[in-house]
Amino acid sequence: MLPPLRTPLRSVRVPAYQMDAPGLLPMHANTNLLGQNPVVAREARRAGTLEANQYPTENSEELCGALAEHHGLPRGWFLAGNGCDEVIDLLAKTFLDPGDAFAYPVPAFVMYRFYAGVNCGRAVEVPLVRDGASFRLDVEGLIATRARVIVVASPNNPTGGAFPVEDLMDLVRRAPGIVAIDEAYADFCGQNLVPETRRSPNLVVLRTFSKSYGLAGLRVGYAVAQQPVIDALRRAKPPFNVSTFSERCAARALRERGFWKKSVAALPRECRRVRAACATLGCEVFDSDANFFLMRTPRPVAAALAKRGILVRDVSAHHPSLAGCVRVTVGTPAINRRFLRALEAVL
Numbered sequence: 442m443l444p445p446l447r448t449p450l451r452s453v454r455v456p457a458y459q460m461d462a463p464g465l466l467p468m469h470a471n472t473n474l475l476g477q478n479p480v481v482a483r484e485a486r487r488a489g490t491l492e493a494n495q496y497p498t499e500n501s502e503e504l505c506g507a508l509a510e511h512h513g514l515p516r517g518w519f520l521a522g523n524g525c526d527e528v529i530d531l532l533a534k535t536f537l538d539p540g541d542a543f544a545y546p547v548p549a550f551v552m553y554r555f556y557a558g559v560n561c562g563r564a565v566e567v568p569l570v571r572d573g574a575s576f577r578l579d580v581e582g583l584i585a586t587r588a589r590v591i592v593v594a595s596p597n598n599p600t601g602g603a604f605p606v607e608d609l610m611d612l613v614r615r616a617p618g619i620v621a622i623d624e625a626y627a628d629f630c631g632q633n634l635v636p637e638t639r640r641s642p643n644l645v646v647l648r649t650f651s652k653s654y655g656l657a658g659l660r661v662g663y664a665v666a667q668q669p670v671i672d673a674l675r676r677a678k679p680p681f682n683v684s685t686f687s688e689r690c691a692a693r694a695l696r697e698r699g700f701w702k703k704s705v706a707a708l709p710r711e712c713r714r715v716r717a718a719c720a721t722l723g724c725e726v727f728d729s730d731a732n733f734f735l736m737r738t739p740r741p742v743a744a745a746l747a748k749r750g751i752l753v754r755d756v757s758a759h760h761p762s763l764a765g766c767v768r769v770t771v772g773t774p775a776i777n778r779r780f781l782r783a784l785e786a787v788l
């Protein structure tokens with residue numbers, strides 16, 4: 442007999458990621474569509490030196506050292522996770538007692554609700570305010586939640602735009618608890634709140650190797666915060682949470698910046714171009730500072746595009762403000778041309 446599930450698991454669902462779609466062009470997952478970072482092939486050739494019979498270091502020492510050097514902050518201010526996802530999970534595990542508020546603006550990255558829920562927290566959703574082709578953060582509304590943890594993605598997923606640094610820092614200064622700014626896509630617009638951790642004891646900046654570095658499959662993300670916050674997060678972190686191979690590739694990707702530079706130059710440029718083309722096809726296109734964008738199409742397109750071999754994310758059901766919207770990840774000029782041809786045909 443199966444014992445009863447923990448209470449939160451009766452209502453929380455793992456979001457449907459639709460990742461198992463072999464052969465389709467994956468413009469639905471906000472990954473790096475320039476391809477995988479070439480450090481992976483290089484490190485794979487050196488795999489004989491991995492000593493995979495041994496565990497990795499407990500706290501990803503090599504990677505945290507490389508991150509400390511890269512950002513110019515102490516090594517103890519970094520915590521590496523199995524993707525940025527794991528760091529979000531750790532924030533909830535570390536700071537929430539059952540029923541405590543975990544707040545975030547909506548529409549948001551779907552995993553915030555999931556991690557609040559599975560950790561017995563109370564997800565408190567504060568709507569973004571529509572402002573022309575973009576969305577504004579309701580700073581007062583977020584502060585009023587009195588949440589122990591507030592998470593804001595900037596640029597935001599799925600809306601695409603970054604929030605002004607002044608608003609984010611206003612929130613950090615006035616919130617009563619931890620404020621995590623999820624900068625998963627920040628490299629695409631040059632936003633960087635990492636230096637702000639120096640003067641903000643409650644700020645946690647989340648970063649990932651899944652986007653601009655092209656390593657989503659290796660699952661490496663990290664948190665930057667002052668030492669007491671990192672020490673607190675480590676209390677809930679399993680040892681050896683980042684594999685030796687993933688850690689090695691991430692550290693190498695940080696030092697060899699060629700692919701990263703290409704990504705942060707090409708993808709925002711392509712994003713502007715594709716957005717403009719979609720607008721000429723009659724779509725309502727929202728602002729973007731990332732490698733993806735949101736648009737409302739005159740009629741549903743996701744299923745018809747899938748029939749033509751292209752996956753985009755239908756986000757209509759995610760939030761009332763997204764009715765009729767899809768989220769599209771941009772790629773190489775060839776990928777984007779194929780997408781635009783298909784969209785034109787579908788519309």
Ligand SMILES: Cc1ncc(COP(=O)(O)O)c(C=O)c1O
Nearest residue numbers: 524525526594598625649651662
């Ligand atoms: C805003 C945001 N944060 C975090 C993540 C997860 O990143 P990772 O692949 O490092 O777990 C994503 C992935 O789509 C995201 O959109």
